[in-house]
Amino acid sequence: MKLTQGLRMAWHSVYSQRMRTALTVLGMMIGIASVTIMVAIGNGTAEQVKSQMQGLGTNLLTVNVVGRGATTSISLEDAEALVDIEGVSASAPVITGNVTAKYKAATYSTSIAASTPSYAKVREYEVAQGRFIKEIDGAFAQKVAVIGSEVAEELELSDPVGEKLTLGGIPYTIVGVLAEKGSSSGGSNDNLVVVPIQTARVVLQTNAIRTLYVQAAGEQQVDSVQSALEFNLQRFFRNDENSYSVFNQADLLETVTAVSTSMSTMLTYVAGISLLVGGIGIMNMMLVSVTERTREIGIRKSLGAKRRDIMLQFLVEAALIGGLGGIAGAAAGAGGAGYAGKLMDSPASASTDIMLLAVAFSMGVGVLFGFLPARRASKLNPVDALRH
């Protein structure tokens, strides 16, 4: 008997028991859909983490001054002294805040980073137009600003360089526009204004530095820079370790990755179990089917069906049910993954690869769980089977 015949027979029998088939397919579908969704979410999370890491800058350490006790912030000179460490390629103290930027009639509320020229390097910003802030801007406390692409857009600045805008009512001259960078965990990277740290007092009413970015020259130096930095900080804050924290981006990345991996592993197990349940559904249906069709099997055998013909018939039937479940499940999974992606604001989506794999896999589950019933059918004694 040929496979095409087996397929026709299987389709016939599956079709003639629509209700039962539909229920079994539903079981399989739930399994496949959940696997598809889990894999999509897992992939989406991994991608998200990767892009966030690219958004922050590489080999970056962040010092946060929490401010307790006598010393609640550091000065520009302190910052310089703290990062006098071998293996540091750049460092940038930052005072951040929020301001309302105004240009002509347009206003836009944005975040402001008062920092030094190194800020562009540690945060990996490129300048699209004009220039970044310079040492000399700081030395003379020049009110110059470099704006993010989103700010330029929101303020409807077509040719920003040289224009004047006000930040919290203080007039600043725009000297440059940053190249677009996209979003990361902290939100948009393009919604900010960078000004010289020496002008922070005017625009932010403070010159207390609470954040310090430190970039190590290479991946290998990150750990040694971190320990030297921690040593300096400990001395500076007189052993009050609660006053500051050093935050290693690689550590964070590792943690996030580990959490998301173990999450998706666990969810995949759950999905795998639902797939197992679906497979058992197929096996159950096939066993019932074999029992019900004992006489049919006897008749087929009396007409010359070999064991492998009977086996093929039932295996194809099980694979067909599995395949139908797989197709339905992949479709539902694609929909579900898209929805989950939207909910979690992650790029989770089911690729065609995953969907094809899901269909093939569920056919495999069908064959696997159909094997026992098919074998039982093929081994029936024709005389006994005909007596049914």
Add this chain to the structure above:
Amino acid sequence: MMSAPGSSLIRLEQLCKSYTMGGQSFLALDHITLDVREGDFMAVVGPSGSGKSTLMNVLGCLDQPSSGTYYLDGVEVERLSDNKLATIRNQKIGFIFQQYHLLPKLRVIDNVELPLIYRGMSRRERRERTIEALQKVGLGDKLHHLPSQLSGGQQQRVAIARALAGQPPLLLADEPTGALDSRTSREVMALLQELGGEGNTIVLITHDPAVAAQARRVVRISDGRLTEEKGAVS
């Protein structure tokens, strides 16, 4: 493959079939020796429980004897593998059962085609042979009916067409008229007689003497033992 006319198609020598039940062995076929020639139309008669169906199952390679030898068309078939027996059933035997044994969900034409599918025949050839067989039994106009849409006599004729479709050398009929009323029963017997007249080898099992009388040769079985009644070839 077929042997010359008049030569032995079936040869049983000292064939026994025993069943063990509750530790006791019981001989359902007791040292049977039988020769059926090409073209014979033979009836096997005997009371209920005498072993008729058991004999038919052994002759049809559905069941295997406990001892003795069985040659079918020159091939010693006892103790052949399952697969080989399936091939023999497919190519050499056409079964006609008391309960017709049609597949209820398949149309008439698909039922008749089944043995040819298992033979691996091409679609076109299958169709040709199927239609030919159905026309032969007078059901050329019922190809697309379901068995449930036919009368008992018509269903049995479909079963006969299915047995004929593969043009096997041996037709085995176990009480083919057992489920039919006397009129349709006569129709079916007339068909079998016609087939017998055309040189088909037929072994017909029945407990009805009127049916058996239409065969050219009759053997009687009782308690598993066989005796010739009429038309024996010495």
